[in-house]
Amino acid sequence: MDDLVLREDHDGWTILSLNRPDKLNALTVDVFRALRAQIELLANDHTVRCVVLRGAGKCFSAGHDLGDIATGEAVPSRGWHSETLRMLERLPQPVIAAVHGHCYTGALEVALACDFIVAADNARFGDTHAKWALTPIWGMSQRLPRRVGVATAKRLMFTADMIDAVEAERIGLAEYVVPLADFEREIAALASRIASQSAFSHRANKRLLAATDGMPLDAGLQWEILENEGHGPDFAERVAGFGGRKG
Template sequence: MSNFVNVVVEDGIAIVILMRSEAANALSIQMLHEMNEALEKIQYDSSVRVVIVTGDGEKAFCAGADLKERKEMSEDQVRQTVALIGRTVSHFELLPQPVIAAINGVAFGGGLELALACDIRIASSNARVGLTETALGIIPGAGGTQRLPRLIGVGKAKELIYTARQLTANEALEYGIVEKVVPSSNLTAEAKALGAEMAKNAPLSLVQAKTAINKGLQTDITTGLQIESLAYSRLLYTEDRLEGLRAFQEKRSPVYRGK
């Protein structure tokens, strides 16, 4: 039985809940291992079409690395833990399914880096976010220096990283860090509704669309268009594509099976 990560699957949506609310859902080593175990199962579960990650409670999505645990580590252990955090954050990005971060409270340091690795971010109105590492004598080490500039632009990202500024949910919306801000009481429902809107579509299409977008953004437009073409071609002979055509002709909702 997992102690720090809970996964609930409902109607094709896997909800990953970080369960260390007493420690602001900080990323302990045990929690990181449990997260990777959960994601490994989700990755290969064809019944899961969309993933939502959120924190237990209303105060914290994830406060980043567990600094109390880190105080007791040797330099080598710190390096290993930082690498583990980076791999775990990237694991969210590398999931084939679309991933929604439902930011239910503070998301600082590695917590915001985790959210940045997701496809879409929805924040509760009481959330606060920031890459605060420079105030602690370090820098973002789990992708923050790379993902934030790609999301909001280089100048704005440098401003936030250099200042270690903490933003309110509405400020994060203005910067383009989150796509939507909702009342705390509506966060889970909003995330599930968005997930359901995605999950009704062809699951293989979601996978290939995510692949085309993420891979294409890392290269020039010509190569990106080639990546898109390859992703499109993988869907040509799928049963779901034929089902989509039949459903359109028959004026009914398609029933996709991920085949």
């Protein structure tokens, strides 16, 4: 089971790869169990300053394994999948969903639990719950409208339409689109840039954004002032290394 999600460490950043390429990385309880184990390790790993979540082989993931659903999943507890994605969302490190190929329904719910999505130009997204007479329980109804707006979320949920990477970028689902030939290089460059910044700032900014999400502007501004975490332990070193420093 450990090989269902692979971890590959780089200089300050890590790739987690969903690893059922022969099944288009379809999501099962065992895949989630492996993902959850990796999340738990990363939550306390201060050497990792950025996480990339992607799929092995041809795509990110084709979504929830319908065969697993049909045979009756042995879920550890009610809401366990959703809880696992909340753990992913609450990782202290920035988390990038690097999406190529299919990203449907359950897979989209996984990607939405990341901080943002970068898409290869062959990526395709969709919510097909309605196609199968299902309703979301992994977070689609909450995260999709927060990402793209309520009306657009309703359109995608009601039609079960598939959209391409260009449309995903247009509606704000994906941050930007990269040619597939350049995808690996761009993801590595992006993760490296994020990892080069202060882990203290990343953690503090994620806490700040999470705490003030949905607040009225004045309340959010007040929170930013009163709950400000100041500067991190690497502040002096970073300032001292600034080439333009005077005095």
